[in-house]
Structure formats: structure tokens, C-alpha cells
Amino acid sequence: xxxxxxxxxxxxxxxxxxxxxxxxxxxxxxxxxxxxxxxxxxxxxxxxxxxxxxxxxxxxxxxxxxxxxxxxxxxxxxxxxxxxxxxxxxxxxxxxxxxxxxxxxxxxxxxxxxxxxxxxxxxxxxxxxxxxxxxxxxxxxxxxxxxxxxxxxxxxxxxxxxxxxxxxxxxxxxxxxxxxxxxxxxxxxxxxxxxxxxxxxxxxxxxxxxxxxxxxxxxxxxxx
Numbered sequence: 001x002x003x004x005x006x007x008x009x010x011x012x013x014x015x016x017x018x019x020x021x022x023x024x025x026x027x028x029x030x031x032x033x034x035x036x037x038x039x040x041x042x043x044x045x046x047x048x049x050x051x052x053x054x055x056x057x058x059x060x061x062x063x064x065x066x067x068x069x070x071x072x073x074x075x076x077x078x079x080x081x082x083x084x085x086x087x088x089x090x091x092x093x094x095x096x097x098x099x100x101x102x103x104x105x106x107x108x109x110x111x112x113x114x115x116x117x118x119x120x121x122x123x124x125x126x127x128x129x130x131x132x133x134x135x136x137x138x139x140x141x142x143x144x145x146x147x148x149x150x151x152x153x154x155x156x157x158x159x160x161x162x163x164x165x166x167x168x169x170x171x172x173x174x175x176x177x178x179x180x181x182x183x184x185x186x187x188x189x190x191x192x193x194x195x196x197x198x199x200x201x202x203x204x205x206x207x208x209x210x211x212x213x214x215x216x217x218x219x220x221x222x223x224x
Contacts (some may be wrong), residue, residue, distance in 0.1 A: 024218065036061060054077040
């Protein structure tokens, strides 16, 4: 069985590794980024109908200003984000599993939403709602992981477009042939950001860890 390279930041990397082990995979944890807070000021919550949350990192790193927004219902991308929202004591109004665009398509067009996001985020495609984006955290590049050579011949789990691009840069700089690595991507955007030349690239049908690991399991059980 081929190993699974997990590149996402902690604590998500360890959570994905644990889930991978539970289905019989052999994870190699090598985060390419760490996530940390950035200074921000919560706007007047009375201006909004709810929060748009696309990552649990907004709850982990949002800090004390989140208290001002606690009474706003949250519209969440993915059950992992929704679980973090519930743990923070915030009401979850709706959970979408088709990425931010799929979520917004399922919501009323007249909503005024406050999106708590990271420093690197993708603008939703033609949203019908009024959305204000406020950066509350950032992903900072880490040095090349010590175990990065073990990516040669592995399956790589790509949890974001930015991680996909960074991973491709590291592979090329390390002199590893792309066609020795299979890619399991959490979305078509992440798959596209990895570029070409890989053994195979498969995007998950929905942006969830479970869907990504299902693809990874199939790829890990194929010979390299």
C-alpha cells in the first residue's frame, strides 16, 4: 500500500491522519503551512443577517471579537466547520456540502452575510447575497518538511488550492518526478492548482475530508 502525504496545517493534519489510519491507510504528516490569527475588528452585528463560515479556522483563531457576533446564525461550508461552530456556542442555520458556491445557491438571495475568512480566499462565483469579507486568520508557509522526500511514490492529499500550488513547487524543487505521485484533491480548484504531469489527479465530489479520504484509499491501494 502506498503512503498518504497529508499537507494541511495542524490541527487538521492530525485529524485527517487519524481518520486515515482508521480506514487502514498509512499517513505521513508534513504540513506546508501553519495557521495563526490576524488583528481585526468585528463590525456592527446589526448590519448582517448571519455569518458565512467556510473554515473552522475562523473559530479557532477569531479571538475575543467573535463574542460580538455570537448571536448571528452561521451558514457553514461542511460539517467539520459546523461542528466547530456548535462547539463555540453559535447557532448553525444551514450546512452546505458543495463548497461556498453550492452553499450560497441554497440560501435566500436577500441575506446580508459577514464572511470571516483567511488572508487567502476565493471570491464566490456570482453570489446573490450581499457579502462582506473580513480576514481573521492567515496561513503562513513553513520550511520544507523534513520528511518531504517520502512524497516520492506516495498519494498526496491536497486540502486547498494554495496547498496544491505550494506542493507542486516543493516537488519540482526537490527533483521529484511528478508522475510518481498520485493526487487526491478536495475540490476541482485544488486539482487545477496542482498543475499537470502527475500520475493521476482525482477531485473529491464534495469538499469534505471523508470524500477526500475515500479517493485517497482507492489511490493508495493502487501500485505506484
